[in-house]
Amino acid sequence: MVDIIPFEPNHLTGILDLCRDEAWPTFPEAPERALRSLTAPGVVATVALEGTRVIGLAQALTDGVIQAHLSLLATAHDRRGQGIGRRLVTETLRRSGVQRIDLVTDSAEGFYTSMPHRRFAGFRIYTTAGTPQRQPDPPPEPLVDHPGNRKWSRDARRHNDDQRSAIYGS
Numbered sequence: 001m002v003d004i005i006p007f008e009p010n011h012l013t014g015i016l017d018l019c020r021d022e023a024w025p026t027f028p029e030a031p032e033r034a035l036r037s038l039t040a041p042g043v044v045a046t047v048a049l050e051g052t053r054v055i056g057l058a059q060a061l062t063d064g065v066i067q068a069h070l071s072l073l074a075t076a077h078d079r080r081g082q083g084i085g086r087r088l089v090t091e092t093l094r095r096s097g098v099q100r101i102d103l104v105t106d107s108a109e110g111f112y113t114s115m116p117h118r119r120f121a122g123f124r125i126y127t128t129a130g131t132p133q134r135q136p137d138p139p140p141e142p143l144v145d146h147p148g149n150r151k152w153s154r155d156a157r158r159h160n161d162d163q164r165s166a167i168y169g170s
């Protein structure tokens with residue numbers, strides 16, 4: 001039996017394993033940061049649990065009423081095609097309390113088009129400092145060069161630092 005339940009810290013190891021299987025390095029390279037991400041204010045993190053094994057993960061960021069963003073979704077390779085991904089999305093919508101979820105994907109279009117949806121162009125905006133240089137993340141589009149860019153990225157970094165300090169202390 002597969003249970004779809006809220007994330008608890010003892011699920012972290014299983015989540016890191018799922019991320020490694022997808023070659024998603026961001027969580028495994030800093031587990032303590034991953035835990036902060038999964039438990040941050042406004043985050044709805046949900047796991048699919050079979051016994052004690054984590055076989056699925058969804059992480060969303062919600063405003064609680066209208067809109068959420070789906071940040072992560074994965075089902076274990078050997079459990080795909082059994083409705084777990086769909087259950088994770090359904091439960092994420094329910095727990096987020098929203099009308100809609102936005103997301104970007106470069107790997108699961110067939111999955112998302114199987115649900116009620118509208119299609120938009122998607123972007124992922126990076127701070128210059130945080131722009132990943134490594135694979136397997138696809139290289140980001142080059143930043144459009146205009147006079148405001150340098151100031152924008154400095155202000156964005158400062159904003160991020162302030163937010164981090166406000167939430168976690170400095």
Ligand SMILES: CC(C)(COP(=O)(O)OP(=O)(O)OC[C@H]1O[C@@H](n2cnc3c(N)ncnc32)[C@H](O)[C@@H]1OP(=O)(O)O)[C@@H](O)C(=O)NCCC(=O)NCCS
Pocket residue numbers: 022072073074075076079080081082083084085086087103104105106107108109110111112114
């Ligand atoms: C995308 C993913 C989460 C789907 O999980 P899953 O548990 O296999 O999905 P489900 O079994 O709930 O599938 C739901 C529906 O989507 C369809 N579907 C699933 N993956 C699909 C794919 N790659 N292409 C086309 N259709 C797909 C299923 O056939 C099913 O349709 P049905 O309800 O009409 O039978 C899983 O393939 C995965 O972890 N992929 C790698 C990570 C990834 O790409 N995550 C998304 C990043 S944004």
